[in-house]
Amino acid sequence: MTTPNKSHGRKAIRPSFKPRELMTPTPELVGVWKAKILTLFPTAFPGVLGESLTGKALQEGLWQLETVDLREFGIGKHRNVDDTPAGGGAGMVLRADVLGNAIDKAMQDTTAARGGNWPLIYLTPRGRRMDQALMQDLARCDGVTLLCGRFEGVDERVLEHYNIQEVSLGDFVMTGGELAAQALIDATVRLIPGVLGNQASTEEESFSSGLLEHPQYTRPTEWQGRKIPDVLMSGHHGKVAQWRQDMSEEITQERRPDLWQEYEANRPAPKAKPKKK
Numbered sequence: 001m002t003t004p005n006k007s008h009g010r011k012a013i014r015p016s017f018k019p020r021e022l023m024t025p026t027p028e029l030v031g032v033w034k035a036k037i038l039t040l041f042p043t044a045f046p047g048v049l050g051e052s053l054t055g056k057a058l059q060e061g062l063w064q065l066e067t068v069d070l071r072e073f074g075i076g077k078h079r080n081v082d083d084t085p086a087g088g089g090a091g092m093v094l095r096a097d098v099l100g101n102a103i104d105k106a107m108q109d110t111t112a113a114r115g116g117n118w119p120l121i122y123l124t125p126r127g128r129r130m131d132q133a134l135m136q137d138l139a140r141c142d143g144v145t146l147l148c149g150r151f152e153g154v155d156e157r158v159l160e161h162y163n164i165q166e167v168s169l170g171d172f173v174m175t176g177g178e179l180a181a182q183a184l185i186d187a188t189v190r191l192i193p194g195v196l197g198n199q200a201s202t203e204e205e206s207f208s209s210g211l212l213e214h215p216q217y218t219r220p221t222e223w224q225g226r227k228i229p230d231v232l233m234s235g236h237h238g239k240v241a242q243w244r245q246d247m248s249e250e251i252t253q254e255r256r257p258d259l260w261q262e263y264e265a266n267r268p269a270p271k272a273k274p275k276k277k
């Protein structure tokens with residue numbers, strides 16, 4: 001096996017800053033991918049995004065993050081942002097007028113106002129489920145504005161008026177959209193060139209080729225009586241690549257028949273061997 005360097009091809013990381021310090025207003029960096037978050041809990045950011053590679057990239061200005069506090073757009077002395085659902089029922093709903101004012105403010109200095117590519121997304125269990133294709137699309141945009149719901153969600157008219165894309169983290173219900181927003185940003189930011197030390201790592205990982213990733217191993221070569229497969233120690237690049245491909249196919253077939261079906265349908269036909277004369 002060739003000796004992997006210590007960072008395994010990814011950037012070395014120095015956690016020398018406090019994540020919240022990354023949220024102090026910084027000058028707008030032209031042409032830098034940006035996430036704007038509309039939330040009732042701005043202190044939840046950067047959260048885990050301030051750590052490790054995403055945090056370092058944020059500090060280096062490879063991407064930007066801004067929160068818009070929904071409370072600032074609240075109504076009256078108590079800055080109310082929600083009200084009871086029309087027609088009755090449990091819980092509260094975020095008001096259309098409050099959200100409308102916050103969205104207008106958040107979008108006004110984005111490229112969307114000049115016809116640029118800057119989607120507006122509402123995180124909701126009702127939405128399209130997040131996947132790698134969505135993250136690849138978002139990484140190619142100028143930025144993204146994410147609306148984090150709370151309570152029973154948001155007034156439907158806001159979604160219609162702004163033609164907001166609805167995106168879900170998965171088939172479960174959380175108390176708010178903030179964790180879903182952080183998951184989406186993390187998965188998108190790591191696709192921005194320069195954020196990971198070795199861009200090849202995103203080309204080889206799960207979903208990039210339509211398959212799940214093959215198993216990974218590192219030292220020690222034997223642990224609890226379990227050895228690293230011989231082929232990975234052979235130093236034969238062709239055989240290693242073939243083993244990894246075979247394992248990816250096997251695991252995908254076994255665990256995700258839906259992905260496997262799609263992969264098979266799109267797999268290029270094997271090249272025909274030239275006829276012997």
Ligand SMILES: C[S@@+](CC[C@H](N)C(=O)[O-])C[C@H]1O[C@@H](n2cnc3c(N)ncnc32)[C@H](O)[C@@H]1O
Pocket residue numbers: 122123124125126147148149150151152153154167168169170171172173174175176177178180
């Ligand atoms: C308690 S949930 C509201 C659930 C909503 N009443 C429903 O049944 O679909 C409050 C907020 O959390 C966020 N949220 C909850 N689960 C989510 C998920 N799976 N994906 C994305 N956002 C989610 C949404 O922003 C939502 O507005």
